[in-house]
Amino acid sequence: MKELDFINIIKEQIGTEFIGDDCAYLKDLGIVITQDSLVEDIHFKKEWYTPYELGYKSVAVNISDVIASGAEPKYITVALSLPNDINNYFIKDFYIGAKDALYGAQIVGGDITGSSDKIFISIAAIGTDKGRKISSRASAKSGYSIIVNKNSVNDFGKSSLGLDQLLRGIKKSDVIEIHKKPILDYDFAKMIASKIESEYAMMDTSDGLADALFKIAESSQVSIVIDDINGCFGAEDYKIVAAVPKEFLKSLSNYYVLGEVVEKNDFIIKIGEKEFRSYKDLNLYDHFGGKYER
Amino acid sequence: MKELDFINIIKEQIGTEFIGDDCAYLKDLGIVITQDSLVEDIHFKKEWYTPYELGYKSVAVNISDVIASGAEPKYITVALSLPNDINNYFIKDFYIGAKDALYGAQIVGGDITGSSDKIFISIAAIGTDKGRKISSRASAKSGYSIIVNKNSVNDFGKSSLGLDQLLRGIKKSDVIEIHKKPILDYDFAKMIASKIESEYAMMDTSDGLADALFKIAESSQVSIVIDDINGCFGAEDYKIVAAVPKEFLKSLSNYYVLGEVVEKNDFIIKIGEKEFRSYKDLNLYDHFGGKYER
Numbered sequence: 001m002k003e004l005d006f007i008n009i010i011k012e013q014i015g016t017e018f019i020g021d022d023c024a025y026l027k028d029l030g031i032v033i034t035q036d037s038l039v040e041d042i043h044f045k046k047e048w049y050t051p052y053e054l055g056y057k058s059v060a061v062n063i064s065d066v067i068a069s070g071a072e073p074k075y076i077t078v079a080l081s082l083p084n085d086i087n088n089y090f091i092k093d094f095y096i097g098a099k100d101a102l103y104g105a106q107i108v109g110g111d112i113t114g115s116s117d118k119i120f121i122s123i124a125a126i127g128t129d130k131g132r133k134i135s136s137r138a139s140a141k142s143g144y145s146i147i148v149n150k151n152s153v154n155d156f157g158k159s160s161l162g163l164d165q166l167l168r169g170i171k172k173s174d175v176i177e178i179h180k181k182p183i184l185d186y187d188f189a190k191m192i193a194s195k196i197e198s199e200y201a202m203m204d205t206s207d208g209l210a211d212a213l214f215k216i217a218e219s220s221q222v223s224i225v226i227d228d229i230n231g232c233f234g235a236e237d238y239k240i241v242a243a244v245p246k247e248f249l250k251s252l253s254n255y256y257v258l259g260e261v262v263e264k265n266d267f268i269i270k271i272g273e274k275e276f277r278s279y280k281d282l283n284l285y286d287h288f289g290g291k292y293e294r
Numbered sequence: 295m296k297e298l299d300f301i302n303i304i305k306e307q308i309g310t311e312f313i314g315d316d317c318a319y320l321k322d323l324g325i326v327i328t329q330d331s332l333v334e335d336i337h338f339k340k341e342w343y344t345p346y347e348l349g350y351k352s353v354a355v356n357i358s359d360v361i362a363s364g365a366e367p368k369y370i371t372v373a374l375s376l377p378n379d380i381n382n383y384f385i386k387d388f389y390i391g392a393k394d395a396l397y398g399a400q401i402v403g404g405d406i407t408g409s410s411d412k413i414f415i416s417i418a419a420i421g422t423d424k425g426r427k428i429s430s431r432a433s434a435k436s437g438y439s440i441i442v443n444k445n446s447v448n449d450f451g452k453s454s455l456g457l458d459q460l461l462r463g464i465k466k467s468d469v470i471e472i473h474k475k476p477i478l479d480y481d482f483a484k485m486i487a488s489k490i491e492s493e494y495a496m497m498d499t500s501d502g503l504a505d506a507l508f509k510i511a512e513s514s515q516v517s518i519v520i521d522d523i524n525g526c527f528g529a530e531d532y533k534i535v536a537a538v539p540k541e542f543l544k545s546l547s548n549y550y551v552l553g554e555v556v557e558k559n560d561f562i563i564k565i566g567e568k569e570f571r572s573y574k575d576l577n578l579y580d581h582f583g584g585k586y587e588r
Contacts (some may be wrong), residue, residue, distance in 0.1 A: 001447050005387045013389035024402035026369055026420075029325060033405050035371040035418055042375070042408045075320055077329040079416045081336070091300045095307035107308040108318035109329065112300050116335045116412060122373045122405070124329055124418035126320075225447040 006045035009023045020204070020219060021137055023069040023127070030129050031074075034065040037122040046119065048166050051090045053180045054121070055097030060182050061206065062125040063103050064238045067186055068204040070135045070193030071127025073103050076225045081120040101188050132193040135202035140220035140243035144261040146201070146213065147249070149188040156209050157231020159238070185240035188254065190241055195251050202242040208235045210271060214282055216243055217261075217268045226259030228272025233282075296448050314513060315431055316497070317363040317421070324423050325368075328359040331416040340413065342460050344385045347474045348415070349391030354476050355500065356419040357397050358532045361480055362498040364429045364487030365421025367397050372404035375414040397480050426487040429496035434514035434537035438494070438555040440507065441543070443482040446533045447550045450503050451525020453532070456576055479534035482548065486536055496536040502529045505567060508576055511555075511562045520553030522566025527576075 011019055018024040023032035038058045040046055049057070059076060066073045082090075098107065105125065148156075155178065162179030170176065176183060184204075192202065201220060203212040210232040217224040224243070231237070244252075244262050267275035269282075276282050305313055312318040317326035332352045334340055343351070353370060360367045372392065376384075390399060399419065442450075449472065456473030464470065478498075486496065495514060497506040504526040511518045518537070525531070537555050538546075561569035563576075570576050 005382055009382055009385045010389060010406070013386065013393065018400075018402035024369070024371070029323065029368070029420070029422065031323060031325070033369065033371055033402065033418070033420065035373045035416070037373045037375055037405050037407050037414070037416065037523060039375045039407055039414065040411050041410045074323070075318070075327065077318070077327055077418060078499060079329045079331045081331055081333045081416075088299055088303055091303045092307065099307065106312075109327065110318065111330050111416070112297060112304070113331050113333055114336045115333050115414075118410060118412065120331070120333065120375060120409075120414040120416070122329070122331065122375075122414075122416035124327070126323070126327065127476065128323065204470035216529060255377060 019030065021069065023071065024066040025069065025134050031129045032060055032069045032071040032129070032134060033124060035122060035124040036062050036065065037120065040118040040119055043128040049180060050094035052097035055094035056101045056181055058121045058123055059098045059101035060184060062123045062247045063101060063105060064182070064204045064206065066125050066127035066186050067103065067184060068135070068202050068240060069105050069127060070132045070189065070202060071129055072132060073105035073125060075108045076105050076123055076125045078107060079122045081113045081115035083115050083117050083119065101228060103184060133196050133200070135193065135200055137201050137203055137216045138219040139199035140201040140216050140222055140261045141261045142222055142261055143246060144243040145246050145249060145257050146224060146226055146241065146243055146259045146261065147241060147255040148241050148258055149185045150254045150256040152185055153229065155239060156205065156229065156237050157234030159236040160234025163236065179236060182236070182238035184238055189240045191252060192244065196244060196248055198245050198248065200242060200244045202240060205237040205239045205241055206235065208233050209237065209241060210269065210282055213269050214276065214279065221264055222261050223263065223265035223267055223269065224259060224261050225270045229258065232271055315363065316359040317365070319363065319428050324466040326360060326363045326365040326421045326423070326428060327418060328356055329416060330356050330359065331414065334412040345387035345472060346391035350395045350475055351389035352415045352417055353392045353395035354478060356417045357395060357399060358478050358498045358500065360396065360419050360421035360477070361478060361483040362429070362496050362534060363421060364426045364483065364496060365423055366426060367399035367419060367421045369501070370399050370417055370419045372401060373416045374404070375407045375409035377409050377411050377413065397478060404447045409456060417435050427490050427494070429487065429494055431495050431497055431510045432513040433493035434495040434516055434555045436516055436555055436557045438537040439540050439543060439548040439551050440518060440520055440535065440537055440553045441556065442535050443479045443531060444548045444550040445563055446479055446576055447523065449533060450499065450523065450531055451528030453530040454528025457530065473530060476532035476559065478532055483534045485546060486538065489538050490538060492542065494536060494538045496534060497537055499531040499533045500529065501537060502527050502532065504563065504576055506535050507563050508570065508573065515558055517556050517559035517561055517563065518553060518557055519564045523552065526565055535582050
């Protein structure tokens with residue numbers, strides 16, 4: 001897998017201190033930072049999205065990383081590279097969509113340039129650690145509970161179904177709406193990050209629930225066992241999953257316990273009766289498989 | 295000019311509090327942030343650059359904005375969207391180049407994705423205001439001196455000449471080297487920002503010296519008069535120009551006085567005997583005109 005090769009080369013070049021979580025935690029500045037791009041014909045087809053939806057989604061996927069880190073979203077910068085046929089309406093509608101996905105953050109700058117034929121969007125987002133405990137995917141410990149937002153538990157996999165429908169030429173449906181306009185677990189992540197005192201792991205399920213748990217288990221050198229719920233393998237959910245101490249649950253509300261962290265086992269994650277022992281294992285089992293780019 | 299239309303629409307949507315300078319100054323966090331993209335066939339031709347040079351330049355142009363704000367460069371994130379034919383060597387060499395342009399900053403993350411055919415690079419850079427006074431292009435005042443680095447005064451316009459040669463098919467020369475590998479006025483900007491107490495204006499000359507002075511004069515509601523030196527109109531110099539109180543000069547070394555800020559006049563800037571009254575005026579006079587994209 002080329003992307004993994006590339007990431008390993010980058011790690012060799014710049015070290016691993018900040019590489020691992022979706023956000024880099026810059027403790028001296030009290031902030032986290034993340035940057036994610038959306039590229040036409042790689043992450044989206046232009047005909048699928050209104051400019052509003054594109055603005056919304058580009059910002060939401062970055063804000064999602066910030067809230068999953070436990071930080072409070074504060075500022076974003078937006079870089080757009082746009083082909084010649086883009087008009088004023090596109091820019092206005094894109095920014096109206098972008099503003100609707102800010103979850104309290106503010107757009108403070110960026111860049112606008114030409115592009116020979118495709119739309120490129122790259123967004124950097126900053127959050128603060130003020131009053132928050134920042135998560136790390138390496139901080140899950142044996143005995144911790146795996147939790148998700150009770151209101152989101154039936155939503156896993158829906159975004160992926162929506163993408164599947166788009167790829168099959170369907171234009172409008174509830175799951176397509178979910179795919180194009182992800183609603184983040186902002187309150188849920190905030191409740192955890194502002195109440196917890198222990199080290200904990202939290203991620204968004206941007207590559208699917210199973211994928212997030214796999215990464216947490218691997219980084220934390222533990223194994224994870226969860227119930228077999230629907231939609232574990234669908235990407236682009238942008239929901240929150242966390243591994244927190246069992247005794248911390250009494251400080252929380254509105255959570256759903258999906259499973260627990262156990263000592264490192266032969267498997268890395270176990271979903272129902274099915275064990276996953278390698279990342280390859282996980283991908284082979286990806287029964288949606290329809291993600292436009294993995 | 296389409297880009298200006300777009301920027302006006304963006305200003306309408308997100309307000310102007312942070313728009314104006316190349317970096318946004320986030321006072322509550324004590325940082326500045328900037329984000330700039332380099333797009334294949336818009337900002338560069340692939341055959342002109344080694345991966346090393348591309349890594350170097352993408353980082354340097356962002357660090358340049360940070361040092362021109364007066365801040366100390368601290369962290370950057372790098373987002374790359376790359377076509378399928380990019381290999382491991384490209385990534386490694388790109389990052390070696392990127393590291394050589396950090397001026398003390400650290401690469402802390404980013405994103406790597408596919409792209410259908412063009413290379414797209416977007417970098418966000420953060421600097422701190424610790425021990426520094428942050429500049430604003432709106433802070434030039436009548437009576438201020440316009441200064442540049444004494445060592446850089448003969449370099450204005452060289453980058454633009456280099457680009458001109460590249461466009462004419464020349465492969466190697468001193469000015470091409472300057473175009474591809476800009477050397478920043480790091481020490482000069484740092485000296486100013488760490489010693490000055492008054493409000494002041496400072497910019498990099500990424501769109502040319504005349505362009506920077508025009509923007510300072512316009513934002514500050516003043517006019518600027520400078521000597522007619524060579525290279526005022528060449529873009530991509532990435533040198534520092536500042537407007538500082540005359541009495542501050544005695545705290546400085548290694549500066550060259552190019553001219554001064556005067557009360558708002560009929561002209562916005564005056565270079566030698568030539569007056570420029572509008573941005574259009576400035577562009578008409580652009581005798582290099584060879585910039586790949588303006």
